[in-house]
Structure formats: C-alpha cells, structure tokens
Amino acid sequence: MSGLKVYNSYTRQKELFEPITKGHVGMYVCGPTVSGESHLGHARPFITFDVVFRYLMHLGYKVRYVRNITDAGHFEEEGREAEDKISKKAVLEKLEPMELVQKYTNLFHWAMHEFNNLEPTIEPTATGHIVEQIEMIKKIISAGYAYEVNGSVYFDVRKYADNYPYGKLSGRVLDDLQSASSRSEIGRELDGQDEKHNREDFALWKQAAPEHIMRWVSPWGIGFPGWHIECSAMSSKYLGEQFDIHGGGMDLMFPHHESEIAQSSICHGGHEPARYWLHNNMITINGKKMGKSYGNQIMLTHLFSGQHPLLQQAYSPMTIRFFILQTHYRSTLDFSNEALQASEKGLKRMWEAYQNLNKILSDNAGIAEGGSDETLVAKVMRLSSELDEFMMDDLNTAKVLANMFELVPVINSLKDGHIKLNDIGLRTLTELQTKFHTYLESVFGLKGESEKEDGKLGGVLQLLAEIRKDARSKKDYATSDKIRNQLQQLGIDMKDEKDGGVSISFS
C-alpha cells in the first residue's frame, strides 16, 4: 500500500500523509459564522471534510475532528464602526444576539444532518472560549508582537514578517500587500487604520462601542475578539500546539489562515499550527464565486425546496452531496440546473445498481467461488482496486465515482442475466459489493433517499401489483396502464421486470 497523499497548500505539493502521533489524526476545520443561513457554497467544505473525516477513519485512524461555530461576530469590515454581523442582524431581526446565534446554529445542524454529515467530535463556540482567546492575546503582547491602542489590540505583522515566513501559505509578499492597500480602488479607508502601526496589522481585540451588543471584559477594557484568534485558541486547546490537518475554503487562506499561523507561531514556540493545510475550491454560478459579496447565493433551504428563481426544481441533499463529490475538491464547481439534474439521475442509477448488487448477493446460493470468465474477473478486480488508488491520490472522489460507473453495467447485466453469476464468481462479486458499500456508504456518506414506505403502504402497493398482474394476464391493458400511470403521478414507479416480477420505487 502506497499510503495517502494530500495536496498541502502550505508547501504547494502533494505529500505523503503521516500523522504526528501514529494511528491518531487531529483535524481542524473552520466552521460556519452563524449570523445567517448557509448557502450552497458553504456546503462544499463541510461535505468535503466530512469525507476526509470518514476516509481517515476508514483507513483505521482514530480522528479528533474539531469544527468551530463562529458566534462571536467578527467584523464585517474590520475596524469600521465597530459593528459586527451578529449584533447588526440581531437588531434587524429584533432578537437577542444569542437567540439569533441559536437559531442559525440549529438551522446549520439541520442542514448538516440532511447531508448525512457525521458530527465533528468537538464543536466549540467562539463565545465559549473568550478566556482562551484573551490568554492568547496576552501571550502575544508579552512576546512583543502585539500592541494596544485605545482598548484595542493589534498584531504587528511587520515585526512578525522580519522573523517568520509571513505570507508563505497564501503566497503573499508584504510589500505587495502595502502597495495594494494603498490603491484607492481596492484598499478601503478603514476607520481603525490610524490606530494601527501598519496597514497590514490585524485586530486581536477590539474595543466595543457603547451600542455594540456583544461585549466582554478584558485587560484592555470592554470589547470583543478579532476574527482570527478564535480558531487559533480553539484548535490549540483541543488539538495541541501542532496538529495534523487544518481545512477550510480557499478564500480563507488569506487573511484568515495566514493570521492564524502568525498568532499560533508566536504563542507556540515558533512552529506552524498545522502540518497539512487542505483547501477546497469554490462553488461558482455562471463562472462567478457564490458568495454574499456577489449576492448570488442560493440558500440550502431554497435548494431543498426548489423555491428560488434560478431553480427549475428542488434538489435533494444527496443529489447535492453527489454533485460535489463528482468533482475534485480543489477544482471550482459550477452550479447549473442541468448539472444538478445530471447528478440526480447519475446518483439514482448508481444507487439502484448498488441495491441490485446487494440483492444478488443476499441470494447467492449456488454461485461458484471463482469466476469462469477471466477477462471479466480481471476487469472488475482492476476497476475495484483502482478505487483505493484514486482515493489515496489526494482524495480523487471524481475518479472513484467514474470507475464505479464503469462497474454499473456489469452489475445490471448480472441482474438481468446478460452475464451469468458463475462468470464472475462469488469471490469477485463479494469484493465488488464490499467496495461499493465502503465507498458509497462509509466514505462518501451517501444513503438511499426514499425508503419511506411503511407497512400499510407496502401492503396496498402489493395489492395493486397483483390486480395489475391479473389485468395484464387477461390483456386488460387499460386497467394495468391506469394503475401504473396513476401511481407514477403520485411519485411511485411500478416497473415490470424481466423475470415477470414487479419493482416498485419512489421518485
């Protein structure tokens, strides 16, 4: 076995993954800011890293997966009017800040559940770790890398850059940053700017204006933490000063993750907090990043319900999950109805093949152990074992699914008898089923969607199937077609199988 390779944004190359502690992995992923509803773009990192989490466990690692909830409300525009997202929204919605945070946290958890994401092992909140953040800021000040001005504390980026590789993760050069922010059309005139020694400095703690609702007592007066410090405080608290994987969206690389590295390096003896930095790419819509600054987001609730001008129909959580997994996580993924519909149909085909495979194996009496068709066996074994190789190579879920789609016709042919079960043999068949189960369910976290049939409905459908069968045997096709057509309008597909049986599925 060659071992898992991942693309490390920090070194810009694929590297063999070796955890710090054998058999254990610590992974931190930047979680949601719960000041509003999640949109499709937000779904990508949480699904991507859920698959990473699942895959690492599949490989036998014991994983501590920490994903925070940002509920402290960092600046919408740093330093500007001391106004934060949560406070502002709370005023608008006439809610207590914590009421608002609770509302969107619940909604977020609901969406994660719909996506069949496993819960992280620890889900800390920023408001629950104010003390840790203050302690960290104190440490940075005493190390001489931060300074206080009027009750606010700023990180001294220039001093840090003199002694540490600032900008390594995001590929930034300090002087370029300066010239960029001095350009009027890009750099904004920020209010806090005159407090900072240099423009590139960032806030660790901000003094709270009187009208600011979220506020805590600190050594520097009443205020609230800067955005970046929470992740540094919580990741080190639960994963240690250095841990294995830090994940998040590419758009967080700068300034968020760069700042995290700076803060943590100062507090923790100069080394970077994480060994492997993994970043997922963006979801785009008409080629443009989906995000609040573009006003082009589609909320998850709208996606699931289909209530949005851009949506031709509703898309299920599993369709979206499948859609995301059909692309490599480091590529952009363009949203369109056509693409989603393609995923919906592809998933349906894949899932039905998987169920056919399970059915074949559950009644495997009399299948020879070894397959008689060596070419077939070799093909299936090759496609199956490549699944592992593709995942090992920087989690290429797209290639895994492509191979599985190549196996679908084999499975369906076995089911329809185009290929004899003895041609493939029980051994290969079992291997195939194991692989499908592993990847589809355990690693990719997919599940069947419409198994909502209860006992009574099942009985009724059975009855209808029998009536229809009688009608057909009498060539009373008017009746048999009526049953099938009416059921179809209710979203129930009744299909005649080759063996004379009937299959019923919900669409």
Added chain:
RNA sequence: GGUCCUGUGGCCGAGUGGCUAGGCAGAGCUCUGCAAAAGCUCCUACACCAGUUCGAAUCUGGUCGGGACCUCCA
C-alpha cells in the same frame, strides 16, 4: 497594480507526454402488450499562435478569454 488559478465534445466534469475517464443530454438497436428501467452501439473534445519532442490537450513562451485572493467571505 500585485500574487495565483484556469480555458476540455450540447452541458457538468477527470486526466497522464504516446494507450479515445465518467455522468447528463442526443441518435440507433435489443428486450417489452406498451412503457419505464436495463443492456449494446454511435456522437472521439481539449481557446489561439509558436516552440521543445519521434510524439503534446498534457512541457515552454506569447496572444486572447474567464476566475480567485489582496476587504467580510466556505
């Protein structure tokens, strides 16, 4: 302006210097009372121009286009 990414067949998307990924859509055939599903077959692309090479969609340079970050952002 800086840094970086990217341009693949109708759509979405993998990808390696030589061996036509895959999904969806479309066409034909088989099966079927008819459907649906399924199976088989077809549709052979890689922005443009040079260069390197026996050979490039894949490497290099240039041109044009798209995008990300530099500001909250998954």
